[in-house]
Amino acid sequence: MIQPFWLYISYTFPMALASPAPLMRVNGERLMQRLMDLATISPIPGGGSSRLALTDEDAAGRDLVVGWMKELGLEVTIDVVGNVVGTWNVGHGSPVMTGSHIDTVRTGGKYDGNLGVLAGLEVIQSMQENNHQPSRPIAVAFFTNEEGARFAPDMFGSLVYVGGLSVEEALDTVTIDGARVADELERVGYNGSTPCPGFAPSSFIELHIEQGPVLEQVGVQIGAVTGVQGISWQEVTIEGQSNHAGTTPMSMRHDPAFVAASLAVFLRQLSQRFSGHQVCTVGKIDLFPNLINVVPAKAVVTLDVRNTDEQLLAQAESEIADYIKKIELSEGVTITTRPLARFEPVEFDEDVISLVESIAMEHGHTVQRMPSGAGHDAQMLARVCPSAMIFVPSVLGISHNPAEHTSTQDITNGTNILLQAMLSLAEKKDN
Amino acid sequence: MIQPFWLYISYTFPMALASPAPLMRVNGERLMQRLMDLATISPIPGGGSSRLALTDEDAAGRDLVVGWMKELGLEVTIDVVGNVVGTWNVGHGSPVMTGSHIDTVRTGGKYDGNLGVLAGLEVIQSMQENNHQPSRPIAVAFFTNEEGARFAPDMFGSLVYVGGLSVEEALDTVTIDGARVADELERVGYNGSTPCPGFAPSSFIELHIEQGPVLEQVGVQIGAVTGVQGISWQEVTIEGQSNHAGTTPMSMRHDPAFVAASLAVFLRQLSQRFSGHQVCTVGKIDLFPNLINVVPAKAVVTLDVRNTDEQLLAQAESEIADYIKKIELSEGVTITTRPLARFEPVEFDEDVISLVESIAMEHGHTVQRMPSGAGHDAQMLARVCPSAMIFVPSVLGISHNPAEHTSTQDITNGTNILLQAMLSLAEKKDN
Numbered sequence: 001m002i003q004p005f006w007l008y009i010s011y012t013f014p015m016a017l018a019s020p021a022p023l024m025r026v027n028g029e030r031l032m033q034r035l036m037d038l039a040t041i042s043p044i045p046g047g048g049s050s051r052l053a054l055t056d057e058d059a060a061g062r063d064l065v066v067g068w069m070k071e072l073g074l075e076v077t078i079d080v081v082g083n084v085v086g087t088w089n090v091g092h093g094s095p096v097m098t099g100s101h102i103d104t105v106r107t108g109g110k111y112d113g114n115l116g117v118l119a120g121l122e123v124i125q126s127m128q129e130n131n132h133q134p135s136r137p138i139a140v141a142f143f144t145n146e147e148g149a150r151f152a153p154d155m156f157g158s159l160v161y162v163g164g165l166s167v168e169e170a171l172d173t174v175t176i177d178g179a180r181v182a183d184e185l186e187r188v189g190y191n192g193s194t195p196c197p198g199f200a201p202s203s204f205i206e207l208h209i210e211q212g213p214v215l216e217q218v219g220v221q222i223g224a225v226t227g228v229q230g231i232s233w234q235e236v237t238i239e240g241q242s243n244h245a246g247t248t249p250m251s252m253r254h255d256p257a258f259v260a261a262s263l264a265v266f267l268r269q270l271s272q273r274f275s276g277h278q279v280c281t282v283g284k285i286d287l288f289p290n291l292i293n294v295v296p297a298k299a300v301v302t303l304d305v306r307n308t309d310e311q312l313l314a315q316a317e318s319e320i321a322d323y324i325k326k327i328e329l330s331e332g333v334t335i336t337t338r339p340l341a342r343f344e345p346v347e348f349d350e351d352v353i354s355l356v357e358s359i360a361m362e363h364g365h366t367v368q369r370m371p372s373g374a375g376h377d378a379q380m381l382a383r384v385c386p387s388a389m390i391f392v393p394s395v396l397g398i399s400h401n402p403a404e405h406t407s408t409q410d411i412t413n414g415t416n417i418l419l420q421a422m423l424s425l426a427e428k429k430d431n
Numbered sequence: 432m433i434q435p436f437w438l439y440i441s442y443t444f445p446m447a448l449a450s451p452a453p454l455m456r457v458n459g460e461r462l463m464q465r466l467m468d469l470a471t472i473s474p475i476p477g478g479g480s481s482r483l484a485l486t487d488e489d490a491a492g493r494d495l496v497v498g499w500m501k502e503l504g505l506e507v508t509i510d511v512v513g514n515v516v517g518t519w520n521v522g523h524g525s526p527v528m529t530g531s532h533i534d535t536v537r538t539g540g541k542y543d544g545n546l547g548v549l550a551g552l553e554v555i556q557s558m559q560e561n562n563h564q565p566s567r568p569i570a571v572a573f574f575t576n577e578e579g580a581r582f583a584p585d586m587f588g589s590l591v592y593v594g595g596l597s598v599e600e601a602l603d604t605v606t607i608d609g610a611r612v613a614d615e616l617e618r619v620g621y622n623g624s625t626p627c628p629g630f631a632p633s634s635f636i637e638l639h640i641e642q643g644p645v646l647e648q649v650g651v652q653i654g655a656v657t658g659v660q661g662i663s664w665q666e667v668t669i670e671g672q673s674n675h676a677g678t679t680p681m682s683m684r685h686d687p688a689f690v691a692a693s694l695a696v697f698l699r700q701l702s703q704r705f706s707g708h709q710v711c712t713v714g715k716i717d718l719f720p721n722l723i724n725v726v727p728a729k730a731v732v733t734l735d736v737r738n739t740d741e742q743l744l745a746q747a748e749s750e751i752a753d754y755i756k757k758i759e760l761s762e763g764v765t766i767t768t769r770p771l772a773r774f775e776p777v778e779f780d781e782d783v784i785s786l787v788e789s790i791a792m793e794h795g796h797t798v799q800r801m802p803s804g805a806g807h808d809a810q811m812l813a814r815v816c817p818s819a820m821i822f823v824p825s826v827l828g829i830s831h832n833p834a835e836h837t838s839t840q841d842i843t844n845g846t847n848i849l850l851q852a853m854l855s856l857a858e859k860k861d862n
Contacts, residue, residue, distance in 0.1 A: 212678025229677055233723060243828055245712035245735045246660055246804030247643025250702045252828070257713050258699050264692035271681045281676035282688050284721045287714065292664060292733040292771070294714045302723040304676045340723070373677030397674055397683070 024130050026419050028412030031122040035411075038064060038102065038118065039110040046402030048110060053103040053145035053156070054082065054181065059188035061102045065117060065142060072124055074140070078192025081170050082144040082185050083157045085198070088124050091135040096425045097201035097385075098123065098418060099141030100208060100377055101157070105149040109404025111209045111411075115392075116377075117142045119207045119415040123422055134426035136202055143377045144190075151175040158380035163197035170196075197384075203352060203425045204381035207390045207418045209406050211374050213397030221413055222367040223391030224357040228379040229277065229306040229371050230313045230345035236263065236324065240333040242289070242297035254332040256299035257287050263301060266323050270316060277308040277371055278316065308345050308371040345371075346379040349386035352425070356390050359420045365413055374399075390414050390421070455561050457850050459843030462553040466842075469495060469533065469549065470541040477833030479541060484534040484576035484587070485513065485612065490619035492533045496548060496573060503555055505571070509623025512601050513575040513616050514588045516629070518568050519555050526568035527856045528632035528816075529554065529849060531639060531808055532577030532588070539578075540835025542640045542842075546823075547808075548573045550638045550846040554853055565857035567633055574808045575621075582606040589811035594628035601627075628815075634783060634856045635812035638821045638849045640837050642805050644828030652844055653798040654822030655788040659810040660708065660737040660802050661744045661776035667694065667755065671764040673720070673728035685763040687730035688718050694732060697754050701747060708739040708802055709747065739776050739802040776802075777810040780817035783856070787821050790851045796844055821845050821852070 041064060042057035044050050051057040062084065069076050069086030076086050087095055100116025120140030127134060143161060148154025151173050159165045171182035185191035210216075215223055240254035260282075267280035281304040287296040303320065307313040321337075328335045353369065360367035372379075372389065381387045392414035395405040472495060473488035475481050482488040493515065500507050500517030507517050518526055531547025551571030558565060574592060579585025582604050590596045602613035616622035641647075646654055671685035691713075698711035712735040718727040734751065738744040752768075759766045784800065791798035803810075803820065812818045823845035826836040 210678065211675055212680075213674065213683050214678070214680060217683060231677070241827075243644070244642050244805060244830060245714055246662070246710065246737050246806075247641065247645070247830075248710070248804070248828055249643075249645060250699075250710055252644050252648060255712075257716065258695055260716075261692035261695035261713065264689060265696050268681075268689050277680075279677065279679070279681055281686075281724070281726055282692065283676055283718065283725045283727055284723050285688065285691075285716050285718055286721070287716055290715045290717070292715050293712070293735050295712055296714055304724050306677050373679070374675060375677075396672075397679055399675060399678075 026122045026126045026415045028408055031118055032408050034118045035110055035114055038114050044402055048108050048402030049104050050106050051104045052150040054184040054188055058103050068121055077194040078190055079194035079196050079198055080167050081157055081160045082190040083161050085139050085141045087137050087139040089137050090133050091137055093136045094202040095137035095139040096422050097139040097204045100206050101146030102142045103145055103147050105147050105400045107401055109401055111404055111406050112399055113146055116207045119418055122415055123419045126419055136426040146377055155375055155377055155380055158377035160196045161198045162380045162383045167196050200384040204385050204387040205421050206378040207414050210391040210394045211399035215393035220368045221365040222360040223370045224353050224367055225372050225389035225391055226353055226369050227345055227347040227371050229308050229373050230310055231341055231343045232305045232317050233340035234303050235338045235340055236301050237336045238299045238333050243295040245293040245295055253295055255295050256333055257296045259327055259331050259333050260285055260299040260301045262327055279306050310344050346382055348388040352386050352388035355421050359417050390417055457553045457557045457846045459839055462549055463839050465549045466541055466545055469545050475833055479539050479833030480535050481537050482535045483581040485615040485619055489534050499552055508625040509621055510625035510627050510629055511598050512588055512591045513621040514592050516570050516572045518570040520568050521564050522566040522568055524567045525633045526570040527853050528570040528635045530572030531637050533573050534576055534578050536578050536580040536831045538832055542835055542837050543830055547638045550849055553846055554850045557850055567857040577808055586806055586808055586811055589808035591627045592629045593811045593814045598627050631815040635816050635818040636852050637809040638845050641822040641825045642830035646824035651799045652796040653791040654801045655784050655798055656803050656820035656822055657784055657800050658776055658778040658802050660739050660804050661741055662772055662774045663736045663748050664771035665734050666769045666771055667732050668767045669730045669764050674726040676724040676726055684726055686726050687764055688727045690758055690762050690764050691716055691730040691732045710737050741775050777813055779819040783817050783819035786852050790848050821848055
């Protein structure tokens, strides 16, 4: 399913790099230290952190990172939904931006999001130490509530930043603990005055851990991220006839558990037929009453279907709908479906993807083009400027878990590529 | 799957019936009134009752039924595990016994168990009103904790009655609410002195609602129960690799939810291949963490497999074990199984089955031989004397639910057949 990386070799030559960029290197140890320092804020057993968006813990993380931004002489702006942008005001024109998020899920790791923000600081510090003045300003952002773990939607801050959600609606959002986002922003002191939508960067590039197993398993060091998979989520409720498991002949059953199971098997077969980047998951099954000797009255299952190709994703949805109609009839059950989320695939900018790929190869790293299976802030920024992402390997693909890990070497590699890419993008003229 | 009843017509002539038995009839209205009266003890919304074994509610039900036994002049004995036997001491030799249970599940109906006990009282009262003196004593029993809803095993009282579980072990049993059975017996005043195992009746016959949909669906009034299905229960735990539903390619997954679903589909296919009286149910599925966008780390499912034929049941178990080994390898998961219950099928006595069948036909009722899919006290009594059961239809097969219903006509029919069968059995000489 994953093609070997050399099939993806790009023959696009990298854009001219400003001297002395080829020799410039980040300080991986310093970056790791900042990652560890940030992880000490609201630590959880096993080594991760728990900093849900706009909680006191998130505020403490924000304060720490804003402090680092100021130490580097960045101009720090806070916008009306709490997005923070630190800008090194050098050169002219619209900045090259990097960044990600520092909020976490309840059981967050050390790297998800944090890496993209702190690598941005490391890139600027490395340029400064090398007395390199880029032709454009360099900005590092962290966006509010990327995880969506305290309030919906995920990628909340970057969505508002690019104008995809109105400020009014965003501020009126209510968290899972019943608070209003506007009040929480004020409470933690991140109700800034910079308006949204924010300025459009000249380009955006985000370094992130893969959060999947592909790079590690195929032994490739760098992912040149081509876009983000489209997502189709639905909840399927199957109502049948609850019966005694002993006294009801098979021919008289209308068994929602069997239908739920058949649907899960159908999704697996569909993903095999489609192959490519098609993934399907049934991660949640609830049976009622969920007893060993009772044919359930009801089953509720969720279907998570993703593809990088919108046409294939729509076709998968259509085939699933057909299957549901068919099995509803054959099993004598009633099935209702409820859409939970639907996002079309996002394609990143070919020039920025090629740049990442060619820099990685120049630096002697193995690199592979790949889609992202998870959502990221870069997919929102892609609406307003040429954007792409750099992935580094996640050990065992584990994420959203204290066991999330990426080696210092991989983090350093990824950050060096971010540095070189930003050096290059900062020299790019406006079209 | 269910053969038409005329294929089952028995050419065995009924045993000689004592005059004036052919004309004797029960009073269906009186029986229905007792059923309704018993149902007023710990009633629940929808019309059923909640009388878990050896609770205050069960004690109140016991007191009511014991009062009725005494009104009929029965000698009431209470044994060391609370089984109650009311005996009409007429004739000589060991009694013909009928009975069932009056404990219920938490959401019990009006008929499950109660019918078999109160029909026994109605049979005796009808004989008495007709001045009929049977040649053997007639006994009506209710056994402790048939349901197993408050403590294990089910059919607890009848199992101890026939010596299948020691009194010591029985008394030391702890309920789901942490009480000891011996203490609960004493608390509710049903710690009797009659020893267990109890006397072996000359025969045992139990009237019960079907608790399944077969009789109603095929339009047959009486089931001549041939035995009780063997039961194989196991819990299957599947451990895989929890992963992000977006970032993990299908080829790299070790998905316990998919394995659980495949197992449920395999069980359905197995029951279709075996056909006959093979039933298979996956009624309980628990996924961990059970989230839409996470390939689960673990799934726990239960398998309920039943057959009337021990050899086929063992073959089903063996095929399931083979399938588990195969899918464990192909999906790269770890599967462990835990046996939860295993009972061999029980065969009732051919003479008593034939007797039920022929009486039903003589009375102009449609009748069908059928196995019981649920466990009943009669299967325990079958260890010590010729035993069988009479089934009457359950509307929609619903049981263990306040909506449990059987028509007055069907109840009256079944009780008349019980009466005639007991009249006949009471005239049977010892071999």
